[in-house]
Amino acid sequence: MNKFLVKYPALLRWLYPKRISHLPESGSIYLTFDDGPVPGITPWVLDQLSKYQAKATFFCIGDNIRKYPEVFQKVISEGHQIGNHSFHHLNGWKNPTSEYFRNVLQTEDLINKKHPKNPKPKMFRPPFGKIKNSQARKLSKAGFKIVMWDVISWDFDSNIKKETCLKNVIENAREGSIIVFHDSEKASKNLKYALPKVLKYFTEKGYAFKSL
Numbered sequence: 001m002n003k004f005l006v007k008y009p010a011l012l013r014w015l016y017p018k019r020i021s022h023l024p025e026s027g028s029i030y031l032t033f034d035d036g037p038v039p040g041i042t043p044w045v046l047d048q049l050s051k052y053q054a055k056a057t058f059f060c061i062g063d064n065i066r067k068y069p070e071v072f073q074k075v076i077s078e079g080h081q082i083g084n085h086s087f088h089h090l091n092g093w094k095n096p097t098s099e100y101f102r103n104v105l106q107t108e109d110l111i112n113k114k115h116p117k118n119p120k121p122k123m124f125r126p127p128f129g130k131i132k133n134s135q136a137r138k139l140s141k142a143g144f145k146i147v148m149w150d151v152i153s154w155d156f157d158s159n160i161k162k163e164t165c166l167k168n169v170i171e172n173a174r175e176g177s178i179i180v181f182h183d184s185e186k187a188s189k190n191l192k193y194a195l196p197k198v199l200k201y202f203t204e205k206g207y208a209f210k211s212l
């Protein structure tokens with residue numbers, strides 16, 4: 001993805017209609033959090049969400065589930081949805097399809113083991129938004145829905161101002177938007193500023209936050 005591209009490009013929507021970036025459901029907004037679970041950050045996100053009875057979707061890195069199982073359990077026990085973000089945060093463009101596929105399945109096995117009731121369908125978000133057609137096809141055949149986004153906050157970029165991160169979301173999100181934040185150390189400065197304000201702003205506008 002190009003730097004500072006906040007909205008998911010219409011061309012990509014048209015080229016890859018099966019990749020989900022927006023849901024046509026009235027009155028709802030879909031928050032997603034990538035790269036967790038991470039101690040300190042993920043529990044903070046959960047607290048913010050619970051203040052607004054908001055549900056969200058967490059695209060987890062398998063290796064973080066392995067390292068922080070108690071944080072992962074907390075996400076589940078608070079009723080949020082779990083998605084797959086590969087085991088080692090692989091860049092699809094730089095990895096062969098077979099290896100990429102194995103890495104995703106390794107995470108899926110771990111999710112199923114720790115969360116047998118994880119509702120279907122299986123959801124996968126490619127790290128960096130980078131995935132080859134061959135990888136997307138293989139994952140779709142295996143029953144994964146590929147989830148992209150409508151709006152990305154750029155919270156993970158420490159060079160952007162926290163106010164810009166907030167503006168990215170407020171000015172671009174609409175009904176049915178899938179929004180990307182990151183429950184990671186790197187994003188925490190921008191996330192901690194923007195997330196509470198996003199929750200307040202859209203709640204006051206009458207939207208409900210739902211998981212995918």
Ligand SMILES: [Zn+2]
Pocket residue numbers: 034035085089127128
């Ligand atoms: Zn990621």
